[in-house]
Amino acid sequence: MRAPESIRRVFKKFDGIALETLTKAWRYPQQPETYQRTVPLIKEQHEKYNTTGNCFDLSLWLYESFQHEGVSTYFIGESMGTPDAHVAVLAQDEKGFNYYCDLGDQWIEPILVDARSKAFTEEIQYGFFPGANISIKADEDQFQVTHHRPNGKKSTHTYSMNPVSYGVFMEAAEDSQTLFRAPLVETRFYNKDYDEVVHWEFNQGESFMSTTKGLIKDEPPENLEEQVERIYAKTGMDPTIIRDALTVYADEIKKGVEDMEQTLLEDFKGFLGEYRDSWNSLDAERMSSHNSKQFKAVWANPDSITSDWGYDEAREGWIQAYEQYQGKKPIWHFEDVLIDINNQEEGVVVCWVSFELDGEMTDVKLLFTQTFQKENGAWKKIREYVENSFTYTRQEIHTS
Numbered sequence: 001m002r003a004p005e006s007i008r009r010v011f012k013k014f015d016g017i018a019l020e021t022l023t024k025a026w027r028y029p030q031q032p033e034t035y036q037r038t039v040p041l042i043k044e045q046h047e048k049y050n051t052t053g054n055c056f057d058l059s060l061w062l063y064e065s066f067q068h069e070g071v072s073t074y075f076i077g078e079s080m081g082t083p084d085a086h087v088a089v090l091a092q093d094e095k096g097f098n099y100y101c102d103l104g105d106q107w108i109e110p111i112l113v114d115a116r117s118k119a120f121t122e123e124i125q126y127g128f129f130p131g132a133n134i135s136i137k138a139d140e141d142q143f144q145v146t147h148h149r150p151n152g153k154k155s156t157h158t159y160s161m162n163p164v165s166y167g168v169f170m171e172a173a174e175d176s177q178t179l180f181r182a183p184l185v186e187t188r189f190y191n192k193d194y195d196e197v198v199h200w201e202f203n204q205g206e207s208f209m210s211t212t213k214g215l216i217k218d219e220p221p222e223n224l225e226e227q228v229e230r231i232y233a234k235t236g237m238d239p240t241i242i243r244d245a246l247t248v249y250a251d252e253i254k255k256g257v258e259d260m261e262q263t264l265l266e267d268f269k270g271f272l273g274e275y276r277d278s279w280n281s282l283d284a285e286r287m288s289s290h291n292s293k294q295f296k297a298v299w300a301n302p303d304s305i306t307s308d309w310g311y312d313e314a315r316e317g318w319i320q321a322y323e324q325y326q327g328k329k330p331i332w333h334f335e336d337v338l339i340d341i342n343n344q345e346e347g348v349v350v351c352w353v354s355f356e357l358d359g360e361m362t363d364v365k366l367l368f369t370q371t372f373q374k375e376n377g378a379w380k381k382i383r384e385y386v387e388n389s390f391t392y393t394r395q396e397i398h399t400s
Helices: 005-012 022-030 039-049 055-068 166-176 224-235 239-279 284-288 311-324 392-399
Strands: 073-078 086-092 098-101 125-129 132-138 142-148 154-160 184-191 196-203 206-211 214-217 291-300 306-310 331-341 347-357 360-375 378-391
Touching: 005 055, 005 098, 022 239, 039 055, 055 073, 055 086, 055 166, 073 154, 073 166, 086 166, 184 224, 196 224, 224 239, 239 284, 239 331, 239 347, 239 378, 284 311, 291 311, 306 311
Parallel strands: 291 378
Antiparallel strands: 073 086, 086 098, 125 132, 132 142, 142 154, 184 196, 196 206, 206 214, 291 306, 331 347, 347 360, 360 378
């Protein structure tokens, strides 16, 4: 399953080259003409700062290295143009058999993924990936990689054999250099204590080492400087670049959270219009469809007695209310006090509710506090508290 010397020789030149998404964050505020670097620039910055890059940078660098050595090579990728995009390279030997070459995931060496070869086997392989053993299944269109972890856990990934054109690759690469989810650093190195090549990863503020004997977690860093020092010790990257990049990530993540909250709020406000149309539809089934099966409500009545309702009681309540007002042209009116998203990403609305019958306002005015959450992509009401101790006239006097 090992690649021939012509392929392994090129791949081995990248020993010690980490995957990292810090360089793109460091470059982002500089607003370069293109965010995806050329291979000469990748090399120049590596020599000067010991930076490397993400999977697009590393695949492009490896691709051009293979091309320079006369090895037939092409890009492959999954989820192109999305935040989950991953790319690698397939290199071909003299007989045209394909070998998977993935610097992004820190493979130790390429592996045969071509079932046409007599050397191909689905048996578990050792020494190709740090901290795990590998097995491969393949056909002419795709191949499947299974990682066998020391705790018995398995993870499987399927990759298409279809070539990704240079143009499509570069377009997706440009997109990838402006996406910021969490800083990621991965590297592999020989650890004499374990007598093997291990995999070290920094992800979302935590770091750990994967070995064939198990996972070893680092102590949580106490501050930014400790994070910087930890990454520098494993990669040799310029500490100033690491620090600047982590700061950019913190700012971008904060901005992303704020944008997401605003988007969620706008979505919730749009739903409220639909919800209130249902309220005035006189359709109990339609109204009940907005309630979660776990819905709970508390009504505080004028006599100071509270009533607790669940999903079934609420549904029955709407049936009775609509029957009571049938033929009287009821219309409910809403006066919002608060509409917001809480820390649990739930939509919360506080509002006054009054209603009219036969074109005349009644003297009833209720204060509602309602909480909604997303269930299978749809807003559902999970909680409700209602104060029923106001009249329309009295409330108007106190607020005028």
